Structures are given as structure tokens and as C-alpha cells.
Amino acid sequence: MVKKPVKYSPELRAEVVAAYEQGGRTYAEVARNYNLVPETVRLWVAAAKKENSGQTPEARGSIERARVAEMERRIRELESENAFLKKAAAFFAREQR
Structure with a gap:
């Protein structure tokens, strides 16, 4: 049985x-x-x-979402820094003339 x-x-x-x-x-x-x-x-x-x-599908999914969120945060930070540097470069280019 x-x-x-x-x-x-x-x-x-x-x-x-x-x-x-x-x-x-x-x-x-x-x-x-x-x-x-x-x-x-x-x-x-x-x-x-x-x-x-993190080897289960659920864990991999949550790890991937956290990774994407961190990348998006880093992209926003870099875009902000890039905009600041463009303004600084334009300011100093004007000062040189």
C-alpha cells in the first residue's frame, strides 16, 4: 500500500x-x-x-527589479551631473572671451 x-x-x-x-x-x-x-x-x-x-524565479525577479531601479537612479544622477557640467563649461567658455 x-x-x-x-x-x-x-x-x-x-x-x-x-x-x-x-x-x-x-x-x-x-x-x-x-x-x-x-x-x-x-x-x-x-x-x-x-x-x-536568489536561485528561485521569484528571487531572481526581485533581484532584477532592484538592479533595474538602481540603474535608473544612477542614470538620473549622471544626467544631472552631465547637465551641470554643460552649464559650467558654457560659463567658463564665456569667461575666456
Whole structure:
């Protein structure tokens, strides 16, 4: 007979991952405390690391949006500096005559 997979809450997953990362314990020790299989804990920790490292589509999207926003801010800053330098160059060109 095939067992139906158990659905665990995101809160439990987060708690187990935090317990593993904070305690410096092995997967088996954490799994024993939560009545889980060590492989389940390992998979949850790996998924959390992947999500936090920016390898998921959502994380890549948010990283890309932040990168674009930073580039747009830098472009505005450079355009402002460029406009100031053009005015300064025109002022000094007039002074030379």
C-alpha cells in the first residue's frame, strides 16, 4: 500500500529550518525533535538556502527589479551631473572671451 504524502505547514517548515540553522545540529537530530525523516529536513533546508540565495524565479525577479531601479537612479544622477557640467563649461567658455 502506498502512503499519501503528508502536507506540512510553511510555519513548521520555517521552524525546522531555523532549528537546524541555529542549533548547529545534524539533520537527524532536528528530525528526531519534530518526528520527521532526516531527508525531509535536508530537503527543506536546501530549499530554504536556494530561496535565500536568489536561485528561485521569484528571487531572481526581485533581484532584477532592484538592479533595474538602481540603474535608473544612477542614470538620473549622471544626467544631472552631465547637465551641470554643460552649464559650467558654457560659463567658463564665456569667461575666456
